[in-house]
Amino acid sequence: MQNTLRKSHIIADPTVSVSRLEEVVATSEEFDQVVAQALPILLDRAAGYTKRFLRETGQWNDDIEHEKFALRWGSEYLERFLVCGRSEVPCRPLFLFDSLVAKQHSKPEPFCYHPDLLKPLGRFLDGLVARAVVSRDALIALYHHSYGWGAGDVIAVTGLNGLESQRIYKNFRRWRESGWQRTMDEMGLTKPELAELENQRQRHRQRFNGEAERLIRVAQGHYRKSEPDHYPCLSRSQWGEMFTQGYGCDYRIWHLALCLDCMQTAWGLGSCGSSAEKPRLELQVRP
Amino acid sequence: MVQEEDLELYRSQLLDSMSERPVHSVRGLSDPIQVYVNERRVGELKGAETEGTLHVHGVDHIETVQLRTEDGQLLGGVVAPESGFRANRVRLSADTVELCVQNTLQGGSLSAVFIPAPSFWRRTWNSLADVADRWTVRRSESTMAYGFRTVAFTQAILAIAVVGLVADRVMIWIAPEHIVAPTVQAEALRTASIGEIEQLAKQLRELRLMQTKVGEALQSQEKGMTLLHQTMARLSSTQESVASSVVMVKEEMEKRQEGPEREADRPAQLPPGKGSVDQEQFELAIHGLASDNERLSKQIAGLEEHNRMLTAKLQTAIAHVAKAAEQGPERVVAREADVARKHQLLPVVDSRQSAQAQPFLFWVTFSEGTTQESIDQWVNGMKGHKGVQNEGWQEVQILPPPVPPDLFLEQIRGEKIIKEARLNH
Ligand SMILES: [Zn+2]
Numbered sequence A: 001m002q003n004t005l006r007k008s009h010i011i012a013d014p015t016v017s018v019s020r021l022e023e024v025v026a027t028s029e030e031f032d033q034v035v036a037q038a039l040p041i042l043l044d045r046a047a048g049y050t051k052r053f054l055r056e057t058g059q060w061n062d063d064i065e066h067e068k069f070a071l072r073w074g075s076e077y078l079e080r081f082l083v084c085g086r087s088e089v090p091c092r093p094l095f096l097f098d099s100l101v102a103k104q105h106s107k108p109e110p111f112c113y114h115p116d117l118l119k120p121l122g123r124f125l126d127g128l129v130a131r132a133v134v135s136r137d138a139l140i141a142l143y144h145h146s147y148g149w150g151a152g153d154v155i156a157v158t159g160l161n162g163l164e165s166q167r168i169y170k171n172f173r174r175w176r177e178s179g180w181q182r183t184m185d186e187m188g189l190t191k192p193e194l195a196e197l198e199n200q201r202q203r204h205r206q207r208f209n210g211e212a213e214r215l216i217r218v219a220q221g222h223y224r225k226s227e228p229d230h231y232p233c234l235s236r237s238q239w240g241e242m243f244t245q246g247y248g249c250d251y252r253i254w255h256l257a258l259c260l261d262c263m264q265t266a267w268g269l270g271s272c273g274s275s276a277e278k279p280r281l282e283l284q285v286r287p
Numbered sequence B: 001m002v003q004e005e006d007l008e009l010y011r012s013q014l015l016d017s018m019s020e021r022p023v024h025s026v027r028g029l030s031d032p033i034q035v036y037v038n039e040r041r042v043g044e045l046k047g048a049e050t051e052g053t054l055h056v057h058g059v060d061h062i063e064t065v066q067l068r069t070e071d072g073q074l075l076g077g078v079v080a081p082e083s084g085f086r087a088n089r090v091r092l093s094a095d096t097v098e099l100c101v102q103n104t105l106q107g108g109s110l111s112a113v114f115i116p117a118p119s120f121w122r123r124t125w126n127s128l129a130d131v132a133d134r135w136t137v138r139r140s141e142s143t144m145a146y147g148f149r150t151v152a153f154t155q156a157i158l159a160i161a162v163v164g165l166v167a168d169r170v171m172i173w174i175a176p177e178h179i180v181a182p183t184v185q186a187e188a189l190r191t192a193s194i195g196e197i198e199q200l201a202k203q204l205r206e207l208r209l210m211q212t213k214v215g216e217a218l219q220s221q222e223k224g225m226t227l228l229h230q231t232m233a234r235l236s237s238t239q240e241s242v243a244s245s246v247v248m249v250k251e252e253m254e255k256r257q258e259g260p261e262r263e264a265d266r267p268a269q270l271p272p273g274k275g276s277v278d279q280e281q282f283e284l285a286i287h288g289l290a291s292d293n294e295r296l297s298k299q300i301a302g303l304e305e306h307n308r309m310l311t312a313k314l315q316t317a318i319a320h321v322a323k324a325a326e327q328g329p330e331r332v333v334a335r336e337a338d339v340a341r342k343h344q345l346l347p348v349v350d351s352r353q354s355a356q357a358q359p360f361l362f363w364v365t366f367s368e369g370t371t372q373e374s375i376d377q378w379v380n381g382m383k384g385h386k387g388v389q390n391e392g393w394q395e396v397q398i399l400p401p402p403v404p405p406d407l408f409l410e411q412i413r414g415e416k417i418i419k420e421a422r423l424n425h
Helices: A014-022 A028-036 A039-056 A064-088 A093-105 A120-134 A136-147 A151-158 A162-186 A191-203 A205-226 A236-245 A249-257 A260-265 B002-019 B120-137 B147-174 B183-192 B194-255 B266-324 B329-355 B372-381 B405-413
Strands: B033-037 B040-045 B052-059 B064-068 B074-079 B084-092 B095-104 B107-115 B360-366 B385-390 B393-398 B418-422
Touching: A014 A028, A014 A039, A014 A093, A028 A039, A028 A064, A028 A093, A039 A064, A039 A093, A039 B002, A064 A093, A064 B002, A064 B064, A064 B074, A120 A136, A120 A162, A120 A191, A120 A205, A136 A151, A136 A162, A136 A249, A151 A162, A151 A249, A162 B002, A191 A205, A205 A260, A205 B040, A236 A249, A236 A260, A249 A260, A249 B372, B033 B052, B033 B107, B040 B052, B040 B107, B064 B095, B064 B107, B074 B084, B074 B095, B194 B266, B360 B405, B372 B385, B405 B418
Parallel strands: none
Antiparallel strands: B033 B040, B033 B064, B052 B107, B064 B074, B084 B095, B095 B107, B360 B393, B360 B418, B385 B393
C-alpha cells in the first residue's frame, strides 16, 4: 500500500490531505492509504511539536543541529503511529497522531537530550545506542563499535553457547549489510561527517576516545532504561554466578553492551579468560 | 543556504525511508520477534515452525505493545486501552502474532502468541525439515515416510486397490472357469455384462494413465529431493567450516595478543557469506518442490474424484450384474477384498504416528522470585515445552526420561528453581 504511494509526498496537496486526516477512517487499509498520502504533513507536524517542547523546556537553539533533532524524533513518532494507529480504527488520524505525540512528550524524559549529542560524534553515538534499544543487530554491533570486537570476541566475552553464537554471526552480517547505513541515514550523518570522524579517530586517538567515552555514558545511561526492569547493574560475584551457571544469556548480552562499567566488572568471566587487559573504549566508526 | 539544503535532504531522506517501508516485512524463517511494552523490551517470541508464546504480567499500565525484527524494523503492534481488553492480529508474511492486552486497576498484562501459517507451504516446509532430519540421521529409512508423500502414496495405493478390484471383477467375468458358481449363472454373466466390461476396461486404461502421471510427478519430486539433500549437505558442511573457523579464530586470538588490530572475525566472515548463497539455493529448491507438490496434489485430487466415479460405476455394474444372476458369492468376496485392502492402507499412516514417542507430562511449581526467563531456560534445557498453568502449577512436557518417573521427579525437586514437582495436578 505504502509502496505504491511512494514519492507521493512531492505532489500531495496539503490542504486536501489535512482535511482528509480529520475525517474518520473506518478500516486499517483506509488508514494506511490516508496516512501514506500525508506523510510530509505529519512529519512536519511532529517535528513542530518536538521543537515547541524543546523551546518550552529551555533546550532549543536556532541551529541546524536542533532542527535535525526535531525532525529525527518527528520521524520516530511517525513510524510508531503508522504501525500502531492501524489497530485504533475507526479513528480520526490527525487527532490520534496529536495525542500520540502529546503522550510521548508527557513522559519524564521523552528523548536523550544533551547539546554535545547534537554534534557529529554525539549524533553518531546517540544513533548507535538508540538503535541498539530497538534492534538486536545494533545491540551486538555496539560491542564492535565500542571495543573493535568481532563476532568471535563477543561470543567469548559474553560466554555464549553454540546456538546463541550462530545468531551473533547473523547479527553482525546484517549490521554490515544494511543496519549501519540505515542508522547513519536516520541520524542524518553525511559522508563528509563520517569521513571526518574517521579522520579524528586515526589522528587524535586518545582525545577522540576520551570524548566518545564521556558521550556514550550519557547515551547509555538514558537508553538503558529500555532494558527489562530486572536487568540492573551487578557486582562481580553476581556476574560470576551468572556466567558459571550459564543462565541470563539475554541479560549478559543486553546489559554488557549498554554498560561500560559492568563490562569492566564482568571482564574475564567469559571464555576469553581474565589474562587480557580490561577493555577500554576504542570507538569504531565503520561497521 | 548549504545548511538549509542539508536539512531538506535529511527531511526527504526520512520521508523516503518511511514510504519505502514494506507493509509485510521480510523476516528470516527462524528469527525471533522482539516484543516491547511501553517501548521497553520485555522478551522475544520464538517465531519458527512451532507456536510460541510470551506472557507479561505485573506491568503498571500498558500503553503500547510493539513487535520488531532483529534489525529493529517495526512489524506491528497495538495501543492498549485505558482500561479493559484489546486483541489485535499482526500478520507477518504468512504467519500471525496474536496480541491480547489488558489493563485493569491491578495493572497491565500482555499475551503474545506466534501462530505459524497453517498453510500448505508451512506443511511442506515442515515435511522438508523432517526429511532433512531423517536423511542426515538415518539414511536407511525409507523415503516414503514423509508427510506429503504418505498422502501421495496412500492415494496411489488406493488407486491400485481400485484397479485391483476392477481387475478381479474383469478376470472373474472373462474367465468363468475360475468360478465355482453354477454354469447357468456364468452364462448369464457373460451375456449380461459385455458392454459393461468394455466400459470398465476403458476406465481401467484411464486409471493406468493417471497412475503413470502420478508416478512421473513422484519421480520429479524425487529429483527435487535429491537436489535438496545436496544443498542440505553443502549447507551443513558450510556450518561445520564456520564452527571450525571459530575454533581457529579463538586459537589465533590466544596466540597473538600483541597485534594492535583485531581481525578475529575476518576468517569467520567468509563462511556465513557462502552460507547465505547456499541458503538461497536451498530456498529455490524448496520453491521448486512446492510447485511440484501443488501440481501433484491437483493430480491426486483428480485421481480421487475419478476413483469415486469409478467406484460408483462399479457399484451400479455389480448391482446390475447381480440382478441378472442371483446374489452370487463373488460380491461378498469383492466386498471382503475391498475391506481387506482398506485395512492394508491403515498401517502406512499408523506407523508414522507411532514413530513419535508419547511425551512425558509432569507438574511443577517454582521457587519464590523465579523469573519467567529462568523458567523458560530450565524448560528449554530439558528440550521440553510448557503446557497449561493451573493454580500456580505449571505443566511441562518432555521426551520420556531415561530414569523411572519417581526417580526423575526426585531429581527435578533437587533443582534450585523448583519448589515442588509431581506427576498429576
Ligand atoms: Zn551496569
